[in-house]
Amino acid sequence: TPTFMMEERGSRNPPRPLQKQDLEMFLKSQSRDLLNNESDADSKGDGWEENKGDVVYDEDSGVAGALNGSETKKLPQAIIIGVKKGGTRALLEFLRLHPDIRAVGAEPHFFDRNYEKGLEWYRELMPETQEGQLTMEKTPSYFVTKEVPGRIHAMSKDTKLIVVVRDPHFLGLRREVTHKHFHFNPAKGFPCLKRPEGNSKPHCLGKTKGRTHPNIDPDVIQRLQDFYKPFNKKFYQMTGHDFGWD
């Protein structure tokens, strides 16, 4: 992953404050990672690009655009912090169908990799919102970074942290996303996003979602189950729910 630097290595120039073009350059340099590898062929040309483009490149993202009177950029009130490969992209994309949710399509990695850039840098990444709209982001690696909980708490103790394990916890939103927004894709084996209005094809996210899994040696599976058993048990106790994973 390319590293974004404010000061060139070996440069004699002193570090300078973050500028708008720095942010744009950073976003472009990180776009594969930020877009969660969603630049795959099967997410192109299906009429859904604006979902992510809106974040990174559009005027509407606020990265290049000016705010009008009623819109502001807010720090996120809810963050999907993990788990990696838990379906976090799908959850965010389905949540974004709701008109009261605005989200960064890319993964900002603020609380793990970019923390030193500061909260204003982070806020600047956020989409503009109107009153009543929730701001969200998802970076699943937050879940495995020990500094993250303290850092999020320091930003706001009210931020909701969402962890996808199986049934996602929703956010007290009115019922807007319904069965009409889901289209089951048998090849992928999961539901894809659908816009009930218009004729756009269902959007199944990128090639990295719904990959063929290799066959795993049963001994390895057994070892993994044995290893995770005590952690799962603790997790069931914490959540008050036996997920039956072992």
Ligand SMILES: Nc1ncnc2c1ncn2[C@@H]1O[C@H](COP(=O)(O)OS(=O)(=O)O)[C@@H](OP(=O)(O)O)[C@H]1O
């Ligand atoms: N509805 C829907 N849409 C898209 N993807 C879905 C969905 N449901 C589950 N999955 C599976 O979720 C896996 C990817 O999880 P993440 O998006 O959290 O991955 S990542 O950590 O951000 O890279 C990825 O799993 P694998 O394909 O096994 O890697 C997806 O197949």
